[in-house]
Amino acid sequence: xxxxxxxxxxxxxxxxxxxxxxxxxxxxxxxxxxxxxxxxxxxxxxxxxxxxxxxxxxxxxxxxxxxxxxxxxxxxxxxxxxxxxxxxxxxxxxxxxxxxxxxxxxxxxxxxxxxxxxxxxxxxxxxxxxxxxxxxxxxxxxxxxxxxxxxxxxxxxxxxxxxxxxxxxxxxxxxxxxxxxxxxxxxxxxxxxxxxxxxxxxxxxxxxxxxxxxxxxxxxxxxxxxxxxxxxxxxxxxxxxxxxxxxxxxxxxxxxxxxxxxxxxxxxxxxxxxxxxxxxxxxxxxxxxxxxxxxxxxxxxxxxxxxxxxxxxxxxxxxxxxxxxxxxxxxxxxxxxxxxxxxxxxxxxxxxxxxxxxxxxxxxxxxxxxxxxxxxxxxxxxxxxxxxxxxxxxxxxxxxxxxxxxxxxxxxxxxxxxxxxxxxxxxxxxxxxxxxxxxxxxxxxxxxxxxxxxxxxxxxxxxxxxxxxxxxxxxxxxxxxxxxxxxxxxxxxxxxxxxxxxxxxxxxxxxxxxxxxxxxxxxxxxxxxxxxxxxxxxxxxxxxxxxxxxxxxxxxxxxx
Numbered sequence: 001x002x003x004x005x006x007x008x009x010x011x012x013x014x015x016x017x018x019x020x021x022x023x024x025x026x027x028x029x030x031x032x033x034x035x036x037x038x039x040x041x042x043x044x045x046x047x048x049x050x051x052x053x054x055x056x057x058x059x060x061x062x063x064x065x066x067x068x069x070x071x072x073x074x075x076x077x078x079x080x081x082x083x084x085x086x087x088x089x090x091x092x093x094x095x096x097x098x099x100x101x102x103x104x105x106x107x108x109x110x111x112x113x114x115x116x117x118x119x120x121x122x123x124x125x126x127x128x129x130x131x132x133x134x135x136x137x138x139x140x141x142x143x144x145x146x147x148x149x150x151x152x153x154x155x156x157x158x159x160x161x162x163x164x165x166x167x168x169x170x171x172x173x174x175x176x177x178x179x180x181x182x183x184x185x186x187x188x189x190x191x192x193x194x195x196x197x198x199x200x201x202x203x204x205x206x207x208x209x210x211x212x213x214x215x216x217x218x219x220x221x222x223x224x225x226x227x228x229x230x231x232x233x234x235x236x237x238x239x240x241x242x243x244x245x246x247x248x249x250x251x252x253x254x255x256x257x258x259x260x261x262x263x264x265x266x267x268x269x270x271x272x273x274x275x276x277x278x279x280x281x282x283x284x285x286x287x288x289x290x291x292x293x294x295x296x297x298x299x300x301x302x303x304x305x306x307x308x309x310x311x312x313x314x315x316x317x318x319x320x321x322x323x324x325x326x327x328x329x330x331x332x333x334x335x336x337x338x339x340x341x342x343x344x345x346x347x348x349x350x351x352x353x354x355x356x357x358x359x360x361x362x363x364x365x366x367x368x369x370x371x372x373x374x375x376x377x378x379x380x381x382x383x384x385x386x387x388x389x390x391x392x393x394x395x396x397x398x399x400x401x402x403x404x405x406x407x408x409x410x411x412x413x414x415x416x417x418x419x420x421x422x423x424x425x426x427x428x429x430x431x432x433x434x435x436x437x438x439x440x441x442x443x444x445x446x447x448x449x450x451x452x453x454x455x456x457x458x459x460x461x462x463x464x465x466x467x468x469x470x471x472x473x474x475x476x477x478x479x480x481x482x483x484x485x486x487x488x489x490x491x492x493x494x495x496x497x498x499x500x501x502x503x504x505x506x507x508x509x510x511x512x513x514x515x516x517x518x519x520x521x522x523x524x525x526x527x528x529x530x531x532x533x534x535x536x537x538x539x540x541x542x543x544x545x546x547x548x549x550x551x552x553x554x555x556x557x558x559x560x
Contacts, residue, residue: 005107008040009110009114012033012036012037012040012114013113013114013117015033016033016114016117016118016121017117019033020117020121020124030067031067031068034046034067034068034118035067035068037114038068038070041107041110041111042096042097042100043068043073043077043094043095043096043111044069044070044071044072044073044074044095044096044097044100045066045068045069045070045073045094045095046066046067046068046069046092046093046094046095046115046118047064047065047066047092047093047095048064048065048067048090048091048092048093048118048119048122049062049063049064049065049089049090049091049092049093050062050063050064050065050088050089050090050122051088051089051090051091052088052089053087053088053089054087054089056089057089062089065122072097073095073096073097074095074096074097074098075095075096075097075098075100076093076094076095077094077095077096077100077103077111078093078094078108078111078112078115079091079092079093079094080092080093080112080115080116080119082119082120090119090122091119092115092116092118092119092122094111094115136150138209138211140187140191140209141191142191142194142208142209143206143207143208143209144208144209145208145210145216147206147208148206148208148216148217148266149266151205151206151218152218152263152266152269153263153266155218155263156262156263159260159262161218161257161261161263162257162258162259162260162261163220163221163257163258163259163261164204164205164218164219164220164221164257164261165218165219165220165221165224165227165254165255165256165257166216166217166218166254166255166257166269166272166273167215167216167217167218167219167227167231167252167253167254167255167273167277168214168215168216168252168253168254168270168273168274168276168277169214169215169216169231169250169251169252169253169277169280170213170214170250170251170277170281171190171193171213171248171249171250172248172249172250172251174186174190174212174213174248175402176436177189177246177248180246181238181244181246185238185244186238188238189236189238189246189248190213192236192237192238193230193234193236193248194207194209194215196230196234196236197215197217197227197230200219200223200226200227200230201217201219201220201223201227202223204219204220204222204223205217205218205219205220206218207219216270216273218257218269221256228288231249231250231252231288232249232250232288233247233248233249234247234248234249235247235248236248251277251280251281251283251287252276252277252280252287252288252289253272253273253274253275253276253277253278253279253280253288253289253290253291254273254276254288254289254290254291255269255272255273255276255290255291256290256291257269272291272295273291275291275295275296275298275299276289276290276291276295277289278299278302278360279295279298281360282356282359282360301353301357302357302360305353305354305357305358306357306358306361306363308344309354309358309363309367312342312344313366313367313370317342317343317344318340318341318342318343318367318370318371318374319340319341319342319343319545319546320338320339320340320341320371320374320375320378320546321338321339321340321341321543321544321545321546321549322336322337322338322339322392322543322544322546322549323336323337323339323536323541323542323543323544324336324536324540324541324544324549324552325337325514325534325535325536326534326535326536326540326558327533327534328524328527328528328532328533328534328535329528329533330557331557331558331559331560332556332557332558333390333552333553333556333557333558334390334391334534335390335391335392335393335425335534336390336392336393336549337392337393337394337395337427337536337543338371338375338392338393338394338395339351339543340355340367340371341543341545342354359397359399362399364397364399365397365399365400365403368394368395368396368397368400369409369413371394371395372394372410372413372414372424373413373416373417375392375394375424376413376414376416376417376419376424377417378392378546379392379417379419379423379424380417380418380419382550382553383419383420387550387553387554388553388556389423389553390423390553391422391423391424391425391453392423392424392425393425393426393427393453393455393476394424394425394426394427395427395457396410396426396427396428398428398429398436400443401436401439401440401443402439406443407442407443407446407447407450410426410447410452411450411452414452421450421451421452422451422452422453424452424453425452425453425454425455425475425476426447426452426453426454426455427454427455427456427457427478428440428443428444428454428455428456428457429456429457429458430456430458430459430468437467437468437471440472441471441472444472444473444474445472445473448473448475453475453476454473454474454475454476455474455475455476455477455478455514456468456469456472456474456476456477456478457478458478458480459477459478459479459480459483459502469505469506469509469511474511475511475512476511476512476513476514477502477506477511477512477513477514478514478515478516479499479502479503479513479514479515479516479532480516480517481515481516481517481518481537482517483495483498483499483502483515484499484515484517484518484523484526485499485523485526496526499526499530500530503530503531503532504530507531507532512534513532513533513534514534514535514536515527515532515534515535515536515537516536516537517536517537518535518536518537518538518539518540519537519538519539520539521539523535523537523539524539540558
């Protein structure tokens with residue numbers, strides 16, 4: 001070959017190395033050079049293939065790049081296949097026209113050298129991208145916690161975090177979404193919701209997945225309204241046409257970063273958004289809680305309750321208190337509701353200080369079973385002592401409904417204590433989804449078959465519908481105290497009309513009706529006027545410790 005060709009060859013090598021190793025890769029410049037090289041060496045087409053694994057190569061499931069093609073490449077001139085240390089497969093193939101004349105050994109050597117530089121460059125670029133994906137993305141393609149830490153460190157070093165908003169959220173009731181539309185569609189909802197937030201945040205911040213349906217991120221305060229709207233509730237599609245949608249809302253904790261803000265460690269942000277997020281989970285769907293310094297003390301209290309709970313359960317620090325249910329016409333004790341009190345270090349911990357915390361996870365289910373067991377032990381003892389026992393109602397959290405063996409667990413506790421089934425009443429609350437409604441119906445029907453009474457609790461609040469009492473075979477309807485008319489209500493007031501019709505409906509379909517929160521003689525008179533025979537409330541008794549309740553059992557009738 002001529003000296004001119006050798007000079008061109010050296011020039012191309014230096015240009016390729018310069019372009020591919022320079023920081024800030026210019027693809028247009030690279031493609032222009034590849035075209036010039038191919039034309040100089042009379043090449044018709046150049047193709048590179050990249051496969052991360054041997055299996056992906058076998059299945060031809062990889063990336064294929066063609067940076068030059070004049071449309072006449074029909075014959076393979078040269079093909080190179082290399083395997084990187086990471087076991088990735090990179091293949092470079094050059095094509096020429098069918099009638100391409102035979103090449104000299106020197107020219108083939110030059111072409112092979114240039115091809116190896118290109119293949120090496122493609123391998124390096126693809127592997128760097130894979131390292132980015134594996135290092136900063138999870139298996140489902142979401143940016144990972146490492147990406148969040150990198151973002152904080154980068155932005156923090158440039159003092160660009162001040163004034164932004166950091167967040168942590170859990171998607172509310174996402175397990176139910178998966179049950180209703182299937183896990184595959186649920187995954188689409190998760191990714192689409194993530195992308196909706198990511199697109200809204202844009203380049204001003206970041207959103208990453210911690211795992212499951214938990215996400216954290218940072219965004220510019222100017223986007224507060226748009227992002228908050230997505231947190232509180234968005235219709236998210238899960239089909240290609242966008243016609244099938246499900247509403248998604250999140251329990252979100254946010255921390256308004258002061259301006260300026262000096263980042264000492266990621267924990268400066270993480271601790272605060274997680275605290276606020278945990279508080280949001282105890283609120284209604286779509287709640288957004290902004291971090292305040294006082295939350296540190298609240299968070300410490302939550303951790304302490306969760307830590308102390310297991311030992312307290314073993315030490316039987318939880319006591320059963322009984323609030324009587326009384327016949328409003330005869331003033332006779334006809335039943336009671338079992339309520340939990342925590343006796344700790346010689347004093348009683350108010351239920352509102354620990355029940356909502358235990359409801360954050362399955363701890364509340366363990367407490368419910370503990371209460372049922374202790375109620376059964378008390379009933380068995382009363383019967384053995386010759387007392388005339390009454391039916392006791394025990395609350396079961398809605399969280400039990402995910403337990404397919406709930407009926408078996410309840411019956412095992414009752415039968416283990418040898419308690420006649422008619423002395424136990426299980427109180428359950430309304431549900432908010434069709435899936436939970438079906439589970440509720442299954443459990444209530446099963447208890448009925450076993451002769452255990454069932455009650456729908458807190459009827460009249462939340463989203464109670466007539467389907468709740470039409471389709472599920474309850475024994476007892478418990479009307480919430482908020483439904484009871486006030487003493488000064490007019491006779492034709494909406495409150496009194498609704499109360500009258502609810503009681504009448506319950507009586508007509510054969511449900512025993514219990515009204516909670518009866519505190520005054522006027523409220524008692526309203527019950528009598530509407531033929532609602534059972535009252536529960538402070539007018540007769542507060543929740544009583546077991547010995548005081550046993551006194552009520554022995555005397556039965558309340559004096560006028």
